[in-house]
Amino acid sequence: MxxxxxxxxxxxxxxxxxxxxxxxxxxxxxxxxxxxxxxxxxxxxxxxxxxxxxxxxxxxxxxxxxxxxxxxxxxxxxxxxxxxxxxxxxxxxxxxxxxxxxxxxxxxxxxxxxxxxxxxxxxxxxxxxxxxxxxxxxxxxxxxxxxxxxxxxxxxxxELEFIWYNKALLQQAGVSVPKSLDDIPAMCTALRNAGTTPIAIDGQDQWPLERYVAYQAFREAGSDFLQKLKKGEAKFSDPAGKKAVDWMAALGKAKCFQDGFSSQGYSDAQNQFTSGKAAMYNIGTWELPSLATDKLDPAVRDNIDFMTLPTTQGSVTTANEYVSPSGxxxxxxxxxxxxxxxxxxxxxxxxxxxxxxxxxxxxxxxxxxxATPANATPLYTKALGAASDLGDQQAMPWDTQLDPTTDSRLKQELVLLVQGNITPEQFTSTMDSTIAQNAPKFFK
Structure with a gap:
């Protein structure tokens, strides 16, 4: 279909x-x-x-x-x-x-x-x-x-998209809030060793995993990489693309996402985080009613905080530049x-x-x-306040930018990459070939 x-x-x-x-x-x-x-x-x-x-x-x-x-x-x-x-x-x-x-x-x-x-x-x-x-x-x-x-x-x-985290679970695993995207695989390993699911993700709908592949490339080369990639003027084999692919493979090897993530949906991921079973959750301000009000379980509520997308060494984009979609x-x-x-x-x-x-x-x-709801926690106000401190560059969701055939194939290949079913080299070869075949027809 x-x-x-x-x-x-x-x-x-x-x-x-x-x-x-x-x-x-x-x-x-x-x-x-x-x-x-x-x-x-x-x-x-x-x-x-x-x-x-x-x-x-x-x-x-x-x-x-x-x-x-x-x-x-x-x-x-x-x-x-x-x-x-x-x-x-x-x-x-x-x-x-x-x-x-x-x-x-x-x-x-x-x-x-x-x-x-x-x-x-x-x-x-x-x-x-x-x-x-x-x-x-x-x-x-x-x-x-x-x-x-x-x-x-x-x-x-x-909307603003943040990485929400559970301070207590990080502390139990002996890890700090990651300062760089490059810190996340090691953090996942530590959390797994402590018996905690590192990151809850809606794998069933596929777009949340596609957010992750965009992050390293955005920090490495800004929004320019995606603009070129979607037209076939850049490749996953280029430095920014390679860094993104290798990082996704590292997330998979470190078992960052919950077991069986590819068959679990939106509510599954949300429940994993809000029940205190997962340490991190990447989602937008549309979830404030669930994450920053008294609807959240009191046992978890006081331990929740969020961060903007971490930078990397040599980032060309800053901490206040991340995904901020207007739907x-x-x-x-x-x-x-x-x-x-x-x-x-x-x-x-x-x-x-x-x-x-x-x-x-x-x-x-x-x-x-x-209007801040009467049952809001201080995080609600904090999240709203971030809207007044945004940089000029914007990390665009790839599913709104790539040609439909490439986007569909990317979603499939990302799951295989993270699950370890294909190597970074196989992923890169497949995706660069897919873009070369489909982008010219779509971006005339």
């Missing part, structure tokens, strides 16, 4: 290229202030977000409020939380030129193809026209940008962009930040203050 979805992605780009010959949207991507009468109607948003999540619940409320003054208006939310299924639906609709008024997308080559064909409204011009651009966190916007720096997606979230972005369809959509977006994007911050989450803007 995954192979069919990946094949469909490449086919959709080909179909999209052909569809471009038939014309793009009805308006210019830079015409962000359409004139004319606001005529209420139903507009649709194709989403890839949890149906009961804060973003959808808040936007439902905002749409209802807007409809009070605009009878006949409604927002139809078409939700497909499963990302592979969503991508397939998005690409099918795009190829048929039937995208709704609003739709979710990452800053992928496919989305950039849409933008180049004039099918997406220029989000930077839109946000500036609405007078809210300067309120957005630079990292939140940069996460949504294409390689050329253009911005066609609006962020609705902002999947929202694009605006040029073809259906009219005074109603423009007016609703102005209403929604003005009200959304305060509503989102009130849920205890970091807003993608800085003009509102996040």
């Amino acid at each position: 995954k192979k069919l979805i990946r094949t469909a992605a490449v086919a959709a780009i080909a179909a999209l290229s052909l569809a471009a010959c038939g014309g793009g949207g009805a308006a210019s991507p830079t015409n962000v202030s359409p004139t004319g009468e606001i005529k209420p109607r139903e507009i649709s948003w194709l989403l890839s977000r949890p149906a009961d999540g804060a973003v959808i619940n808040i936007m439902k409320k905002i749409a209802d409020d807007y409809a009070k003054d605009h009878p006949g208006f409604s927002l139809n939310l078409i939700t497909t939380p499963d990302r592979p299924s969503y991508i397939q639906k998005l690409e099918t609709l795009a190829a048929a030129n039937k995208l709704p008024e609003l739709f979710d997308t990452d800053a992928t080559p496919f989305a950039q193809q849409l933008a180049k064909q004039g099918k997406m409204v220029d989000a930077e011009k839109l946000l500036k026209d609405l007078g809210v651009y300067d309120n957005y966190r630079p990292n939140a916007l940069n996460y949504q940008r294409f390689d050329d720096g253009s911005l066609y997606m609006v962020p609705f979230q902002f 999947i972005g929202m694009a605006v369809n040029t073809k259906t962009y009219d005074p109603l959509v423009s007016d609703f977006l102005k209403f929604a994007l003005t009200k959304y930040p305060a509503e989102y911050a009130a849920t205890g989450a970091l807003s993608p803007t800085t003009d509102v203050k996040t």
Whole structure:
């Protein structure tokens, strides 16, 4: 099934290229202030977000409020939380030129193809026209940008990813909080010898393991390595890539992850850490309600802390530069962009930040203050505070950057590498060959 979805992605780009010959949207991507009468109607948003999540619940409320003054208006939310299924639906609709008024997308080559064909409204011009651009966190916007720096997606979230750890378990094993990524394999060995699982990970969904392979390369060569790697202009056999591969093999040899990690899911990993069975857990601020409130078992709560991604000797990136995603972005369809959509977006994007911050989450803007829950521990405030001290470089999740075929193969090969089923040399040969075969077709 995954192979069919990946094949469909490449086919959709080909179909999209052909569809471009038939014309793009009805308006210019830079015409962000359409004139004319606001005529209420139903507009649709194709989403890839949890149906009961804060973003959808808040936007439902905002749409209802807007409809009070605009009878006949409604927002139809078409939700497909499963990302592979969503991508397939998005690409099918795009190829048929039937995208709704609003739709979710990452800053992928496919989305950039849409933008180049004039099918997406220029989000930077839109946000500036609405007078809210300067309120957005630079990292939140940069996460949504294409390689050329253009911005066609609006962020609705902002997260920071930390490595959480249990101080008591580290102390029992006689180890300190790692100051360098290079310290982690030896730390894992010590924790294993003390009878503790070093790192809890969701291996079933594969993307958490993919985070790890990005870390050494980001510290060694910054974001530039990934930008070149995904296009076939860099290789895993290059110094930064080799360091990443060797480190992943070392994590596996030291048995850093829980036994049987590849078949264990998100809740399994979370439970391992929150029950005090695992010493470390790499996860984002979306888990603050589970890790930094009184919901956490008192026996574990007082021993929990977090660190940002450790650096390495000679790092070109700093401790305050790490993964800080703003989630999947929202694009605006040029073809259906009219005074109603423009007016609703102005209403929604003005009200959304305060509503989102009130849920205890970091807003993608800085003009509102996040409400700290009454049952929060001091770690909650500490985590929120890290958002004000971010560097300029950003470690991008590789699954949003690589071509689909390469990304799928990478996920599979990483599991085999960490489990010791293949050598670093075999991994490198396979992945460099996969990138060479698929990147040129995807990054035209």
